[in-house]
Amino acid sequence: MAGLLEGKVAIVTGAAKGIGKAIAEAYAAQGATVVVSDIDEGMAKETASRIPGASAIACDVRSEEQVKSLVDQTVAQHGGLQIMVPNAGIGRPVPLLGMDYEEWRAVTSINLDGVFLCIRYGAPAIIASGGGAIVNICSITAQAGTPLIAHYSAAKAGVMSLTQTAAVELRAQGVRVNAVLPGFIETEMVTSVKGDFERMLGFPEGQFDQVIAMKQGRYGTTEEVAKMAVFLASDRSSFSNGSPFVLDGGCRASLL
Amino acid sequence: MAELEGKRALVTGGAQGLGKAIAALFVERGAKVMIADIDEAGAKVTADELGESVRAIRCDVTQSSDLEAAVQATVDNFGGLDIMVNNAGIEVVKPLFHQTEEEFSRLMDINVKGVFLGMRAALAALPQPGGVIVNMASLAGLGGAPLFGSYCASKAGVVQLTRVAAVEMRPTGIRINAVCPAFIATAMVDRLKPIVTEVVGVPFDDLAALKQGRIGTPEEVAEMVAFLASDDSSFCTGGAYVLDGGLQAAML
Numbered sequence: 001m002a003g004l005l006e007g008k009v010a011i012v013t014g015a016a017k018g019i020g021k022a023i024a025e026a027y028a029a030q031g032a033t034v035v036v037s038d039i040d041e042g043m044a045k046e047t048a049s050r051i052p053g054a055s056a057i058a059c060d061v062r063s064e065e066q067v068k069s070l071v072d073q074t075v076a077q078h079g080g081l082q083i084m085v086p087n088a089g090i091g092r093p094v095p096l097l098g099m100d101y102e103e104w105r106a107v108t109s110i111n112l113d114g115v116f117l118c119i120r121y122g123a124p125a126i127i128a129s130g131g132g133a134i135v136n137i138c139s140i141t142a143q144a145g146t147p148l149i150a151h152y153s154a155a156k157a158g159v160m161s162l163t164q165t166a167a168v169e170l171r172a173q174g175v176r177v178n179a180v181l182p183g184f185i186e187t188e189m190v191t192s193v194k195g196d197f198e199r200m201l202g203f204p205e206g207q208f209d210q211v212i213a214m215k216q217g218r219y220g221t222t223e224e225v226a227k228m229a230v231f232l233a234s235d236r237s238s239f240s241n242g243s244p245f246v247l248d249g250g251c252r253a254s255l256l
Numbered sequence: 257m258a259e260l261e262g263k264r265a266l267v268t269g270g271a272q273g274l275g276k277a278i279a280a281l282f283v284e285r286g287a288k289v290m291i292a293d294i295d296e297a298g299a300k301v302t303a304d305e306l307g308e309s310v311r312a313i314r315c316d317v318t319q320s321s322d323l324e325a326a327v328q329a330t331v332d333n334f335g336g337l338d339i340m341v342n343n344a345g346i347e348v349v350k351p352l353f354h355q356t357e358e359e360f361s362r363l364m365d366i367n368v369k370g371v372f373l374g375m376r377a378a379l380a381a382l383p384q385p386g387g388v389i390v391n392m393a394s395l396a397g398l399g400g401a402p403l404f405g406s407y408c409a410s411k412a413g414v415v416q417l418t419r420v421a422a423v424e425m426r427p428t429g430i431r432i433n434a435v436c437p438a439f440i441a442t443a444m445v446d447r448l449k450p451i452v453t454e455v456v457g458v459p460f461d462d463l464a465a466l467k468q469g470r471i472g473t474p475e476e477v478a479e480m481v482a483f484l485a486s487d488d489s490s491f492c493t494g495g496a497y498v499l500d501g502g503l504q505a506a507m508l
Contacts, residue, residue, distance in 0.1 A: 164505035167502045168502050168506040172469070217427075217493075220491040221491070224491040227488040231488065236483065237480070238476055238479075239473070239476040239477075239501055240480070240497075241469070241500070241501050241502035242502040242505025242506070243497075243498040243500070243504065244498075245497065246495045247489070247491040248495075249426070250419075250423045250494035252495075253419035253420075253422050253493070254420075254423040
């Protein structure tokens with residue numbers, strides 16, 4: 001069977017590791033030519049070297065110049081762009097009243113401003129290439145209050161709103177824009193801060209995992225997020241636009 | 257991706273419209289399909305048209321015995337049931353307070369109770385883990401729309417039933433999700449076009465083009481159902497997945 005993304009060129013930001021890497025791998029497996037972009041050039045190259053047909057381009061998504069250049073280089077190298085996945089993001093727990101503006105901006109400049117820049121400069125290239133899809137990597141924290149990550153949650157809520165507006169504005173030009181909202185996924189970003197969450201919330205050690213088990217059954221995997229990202233980038237989701245695509249093991253379905 | 261090789265599926269309301277498109281795509285992806293429909297003749301015609309891996313049975317989704325029989329027939333014919341699609345539904349399109357009590361009750365019986373009974377019947381046969389239920393809700397289950405009062409209420413009911421069932425059944429490894437399409441090119445939408453045009457005062461097709469870009473196709477809905485029925489969506493449960501061309505995303 002032919003791949004679902006045969007002949008498409010895709011940019012995935014923050015793709016050196018974690019969810020971005022899994023998406024890059026899944027897209028390549030479906031026939032796409034993937035640009036592995038990351039602020040860490042060495043890791044981006046390392047990741048790209050293990051993915052058939054992939055190349056690496058370093059990019060700090062906080063920089064308008066670098067995002068522009070990422071898109072320009074991709075088009076120059078591959079002749080077009082059909083899929084943009086603004087995935088780069090960071091997160092770490094900080095109590096709201098201990099959060100200074102610098103910390104707020106450190107997270108929102110990557111997680112929200114970065115997505116804006118990827119849409120702002122990615123969409124024209126997609127339109128010029130005859131249309132395609134933008135798949136924003138959002139989070140279920142966009143939909144509910146999440147203690148200790150006010151900056152992360154607010155940025156993700158912003159990404160959901162951007163998804164909606166971009167979907168409506170770009171529809172007539174053949175660009176679909178949707179958002180993937182994962183629950184807690186087994187990534188370094190999550191596992192590295194479990195202990196901090198437990199300390200700051202006064203939980204006994206190990207309770208974070210118990211809360212996850214209660215709310216979403218288990219942690220999701222990066223591969224599961226990648227499969228949703230494939231669906232949304234492919235023609236199989238051709239009538240979906242501007243919507244949140246939750247994968248959270250049932251977390252958001254329950255009030256309790 | 258989304259291959260359904262060897263899966264055994266039951267699709268209610270599968271004789272026509274969305275249900276037929278779902279059955280057709282499932283077959284294309286390698287599944288065997290039991291079409292359950294209150295229109296027995298229509299179900300048989302569709303089953304014949306879709307080929308050897310499709311069977312038909314009469315089923316009134318307001319009757320638990322009919323749904324239990326449909327599940328049993330799926331197991332008898334195909335050796336099991338892996339995917340239940342509760343798709344059967346009806347519409348009433350008129351101002352809310354012009355709807356009769358009988359119309360309201362009948363719609364709730366089919367659209368809400370039918371999904372409850374369908375899920376319950378399927379759970380007796382679905383494998384644990386691995387069984388999947390996909391319920392046909394609607395964008396009308398996530399937002400209000402004039403003329404669709406009882407329909408909106410019923411589809412919101414389907415979304416909520418999906419959420420609760422998904423969370424309650426999670427420990428068994430059975431996943432349950434809902435699909436929420438906007439206006440799709442089906443006989444149902446053909447029926448409501450002149451009513452909406454008359455009451456809203458804007459030609460239906462213009463309204464649809466403005467709000468959702470275009471009218472969606474049954475095949476597009478079927479793709480979403482196939483994704484949710486497949487292992488590709490293994491971390492999705494209790495979700496309501498929208499396909500509406502951007503309707504819900506837009507304020508204006």
